[in-house]
Amino acid sequence: MSVRDDDVLATAERWRKEGRTVAIATVVETWGSAPRPVGSHLIVDGEQNFLGSVSGGCVEGDVIAAAGDVIESGKPKMLEFGVADEAAWRAGLSCGGNIRVYVEKVD
């Protein structure tokens, strides 16, 4: 079952209002074949609970780890994943695409 992006952003609002710390990750650019379109969201809370998707599972682990840093520092981060990227091979973005993901904290 897929979760619509609408629900993801509404959930981010609800989580934050419940007092949880929340980061939103958004796909801002894609090149080549990318599994999720620009504008797709993944949200992560301080306990690493997450909802949504930025890559259909390939790089979510790294995005969730980065979200932890962003929640701690409060500073947004731009992440890049692609086939030329060692980390992406590890994370398994095997579809041949490149994506750029913006991660920000909900203040």
Added chain:
Amino acid sequence: MRLDLLTAMNAERAARRAAVLVTALEGGGQRLVREAEIARDALADAIVPQLRSGKSGTVEAPSGRYFLEIHLPPPRIVVTGAVHISQALVPMAKLLGYDITVIDPRTAFATPERFPDVKLLAEWPDEALPKVGLDNWTAFVALTHDPKIDDPALEAALASGCFYVGALGSRKTHGRRVESLKKRDVSDDAIARIHAPIGLDIGAASPSEIALAILAEITLRLRRGPEAKP
């Protein structure tokens, strides 16, 4: 993102209004542009085409690079007339991603057997339309040929800012319709927004082809706006 910004953005989306979240990629500043504010926004030239495409994306402006996160309500089609053309229009519209509702008070026409798996209201438009809630992201199509059903619905659609309003019928039929709408105090400007004869001129002959012509015209208005030529 500030929580108040996220809350405001979710409220616009819940109300079926377009909204654009603008994030400065250098510096990280962020703001929400609501549907009514787009035309006079400093980034309007970048936002308008992005909005028409329906897709989020990164744009370059003299003031820097921005990510435009586009939020559009799912487009809808509302039809009066549970007629033969509508039977073709419903599955085709669904395939194109529209949420579609059919209204016809004639219970012999508006049957679940003829219209399975679609929102079907066997009511007069004055009862049905307030429930449906016409808006800027709704296309309205009048297909009954019966002025008692189509005309009040057309009047409501024109008053609600539907992005597309179309009515089936020959030029002669439309001429009579124009006279009747004028008697209902509908303005000439509003009447001029009705697409009649309905649909792009592709020589459509069968009900399915007429449905295709209508959907092509709706797509044109959704993606290119009210002025664009086919």
